[in-house]
Amino acid sequence: MTAAGAEAGAAVPGPLELLAGRGRDLLVRIVTVACSDRALPEMAAELAGLVVRSSRELAFCDVYVLDEDERALRGPGGPPVPLGEGDVGWAAAHGRTRVHADGRGVAVPVHSGRSTIAVVDVRSAGRCLPEDVVLVTALAELFAPVLCSCRRLRAAQEREHAAERFAERAVEVQEAERSRLSREIHDGIAQRLAGLGFHLSAAEGALPDHHPEARRQIRHARELCELAAAETRAAIGGLRPPVLDDLGLSAALATLAREVGGPPPRGDGLDVTVAVSGELEDALPDHVQTALYRIAQEAVGNCVRHASASYVDLLLEHDRERVRLVVKDDGVGFSIQDVYASRGGGRGPGRRPDSYGLRGMAERAELLGGRVIVSSRRGVGTTVEAVIPVPRS
Known part of the structure; x- marks a missing residue:
C-alpha cells in the first residue's frame, strides 16, 4: 500500500x-x-x-x-x-x-x-x-x-x-343466507298461507246454514292457517329483523323485548327490560351488532323455553375497546355440568340438545375474538354475559 x-x-x-x-x-x-x-x-x-x-x-x-x-x-x-x-x-x-x-x-x-x-x-x-x-x-x-x-x-x-376480516365475512355470509331464506319464506310460504286463508273464508261463506259441522271444520282450518301465518311472520322476523338494519342494535333489543314481553299468543308474557350505557364514537360494525343480537335472541329464547322466568333483564354496555351484553333471568336455573354432559360418557349424538344454544352463543363471540360466560344454579336463575372487543377503525 x-x-x-x-x-x-x-x-x-x-x-x-x-x-x-x-x-x-x-x-x-x-x-x-x-x-x-x-x-x-x-x-x-x-x-x-x-x-x-x-x-x-x-x-x-x-x-x-x-x-x-x-x-x-x-x-x-x-x-x-x-x-x-x-x-x-x-x-x-x-x-x-x-x-x-x-x-x-x-x-x-x-x-x-x-x-x-x-x-x-x-x-x-x-x-x-x-x-x-x-x-x-x-x-x-x-x-x-x-x-x-x-x-x-x-x-x-x-x-x-x-382474523377480523374473516369474522366479518363469516357473519356476512350467515346473514346473507338468513336473508335469502327470509325472502323465500315471505314470497313463498307466507303468500300461500295468505291465499289459503282467503279461500277458507270464501268456502265458509259459501256453505249453506244446514252444514254446521262443515262450517266448524272450516273455521278450525282457518284458525290453524292464521296460526301458521303468525309463526311464519315470527320466523321471518327472527331470520333477519329489519329494525337491526334500520335503527341498530339498541332498537333491535328493545323490539325483541317488546315481542317477548307482549301478551300471548304473540308474546310470552315475560317482564323484559333493556338498559343501554356508554357511547361509541362510531357505530358498531354491522357484523358485531348482528352477533350480539343473535346472542341476545338465543339467550332470551332459552329463558322462554327452559327457565320458567318471570323477568329478563338485558344490559348493553359499550366503550371504545369492547362491548358487553348481559342477559339475566330469575328462572329455575340449571347445572351447567349437566347441560354439557354426554349420555353414556360419549360425544356427538349423546350430548344434551339444550347445550347447542349455549355453544352457538360461545362460537359467535369467539369468532369475533370475544367470549361468553354463563352462570347458573338451580333455583337462582341464569346470567349470560358476552364480551366482544370493538375492532379498530
Missing part, C-alpha cells in the same frame, strides 16, 4: 469510533426512538431521519423493511420493491452493501442473524463520504433489533386484521 493509500485508510475511523465521536446524544436518540411506541412504517421513517441528522453530508435516507412473504420490501410510499430488483432489492437479496451507479448513494443491508430484514438506502448531493458509509453500516447494526420487533408487531397486527 502506498503512503497516500495508508493515509486515506487511516482517515476513515471505524464504526465504534464514529459512534463515539458523535457523542452521547446520538446513542440517546437511538434509544429514545427504539423505546417509542411507534410501529412500521413510522418507526422506519424515524430511523431514516436519525441517519440523516447523524451524518456529515447525507441528504436523504429511506428504510425499506422486508415483508412477511420475504418477496418484497416496503418503503416510504410507492410500490414495494421486489427482492433482487434495483440497488435496494439487490442488497436485500445478497446481504451485501450496494453502491449506487452514480456513486452518490449506497444501500446497506440490515441483518438479523443470517437473514436480511431491511435495507437502509442513503443518498448524497455528491459522492458519498466513506465516513458516512461506515456510519450508516454501524447504525444498521443498531437498528436490527428494533426493526425485528417492528416486523413481529406488524405480522401480529396483520394476523389480527385478517
Whole structure:
C-alpha cells in the first residue's frame, strides 16, 4: 500500500469510533426512538431521519423493511420493491452493501442473524463520504433489533386484521343466507298461507246454514292457517329483523323485548327490560351488532323455553375497546355440568340438545375474538354475559 493509500485508510475511523465521536446524544436518540411506541412504517421513517441528522453530508435516507412473504420490501410510499430488483432489492437479496451507479448513494443491508430484514438506502448531493458509509453500516447494526420487533408487531397486527376480516365475512355470509331464506319464506310460504286463508273464508261463506259441522271444520282450518301465518311472520322476523338494519342494535333489543314481553299468543308474557350505557364514537360494525343480537335472541329464547322466568333483564354496555351484553333471568336455573354432559360418557349424538344454544352463543363471540360466560344454579336463575372487543377503525 502506498503512503497516500495508508493515509486515506487511516482517515476513515471505524464504526465504534464514529459512534463515539458523535457523542452521547446520538446513542440517546437511538434509544429514545427504539423505546417509542411507534410501529412500521413510522418507526422506519424515524430511523431514516436519525441517519440523516447523524451524518456529515447525507441528504436523504429511506428504510425499506422486508415483508412477511420475504418477496418484497416496503418503503416510504410507492410500490414495494421486489427482492433482487434495483440497488435496494439487490442488497436485500445478497446481504451485501450496494453502491449506487452514480456513486452518490449506497444501500446497506440490515441483518438479523443470517437473514436480511431491511435495507437502509442513503443518498448524497455528491459522492458519498466513506465516513458516512461506515456510519450508516454501524447504525444498521443498531437498528436490527428494533426493526425485528417492528416486523413481529406488524405480522401480529396483520394476523389480527385478517382474523377480523374473516369474522366479518363469516357473519356476512350467515346473514346473507338468513336473508335469502327470509325472502323465500315471505314470497313463498307466507303468500300461500295468505291465499289459503282467503279461500277458507270464501268456502265458509259459501256453505249453506244446514252444514254446521262443515262450517266448524272450516273455521278450525282457518284458525290453524292464521296460526301458521303468525309463526311464519315470527320466523321471518327472527331470520333477519329489519329494525337491526334500520335503527341498530339498541332498537333491535328493545323490539325483541317488546315481542317477548307482549301478551300471548304473540308474546310470552315475560317482564323484559333493556338498559343501554356508554357511547361509541362510531357505530358498531354491522357484523358485531348482528352477533350480539343473535346472542341476545338465543339467550332470551332459552329463558322462554327452559327457565320458567318471570323477568329478563338485558344490559348493553359499550366503550371504545369492547362491548358487553348481559342477559339475566330469575328462572329455575340449571347445572351447567349437566347441560354439557354426554349420555353414556360419549360425544356427538349423546350430548344434551339444550347445550347447542349455549355453544352457538360461545362460537359467535369467539369468532369475533370475544367470549361468553354463563352462570347458573338451580333455583337462582341464569346470567349470560358476552364480551366482544370493538375492532379498530
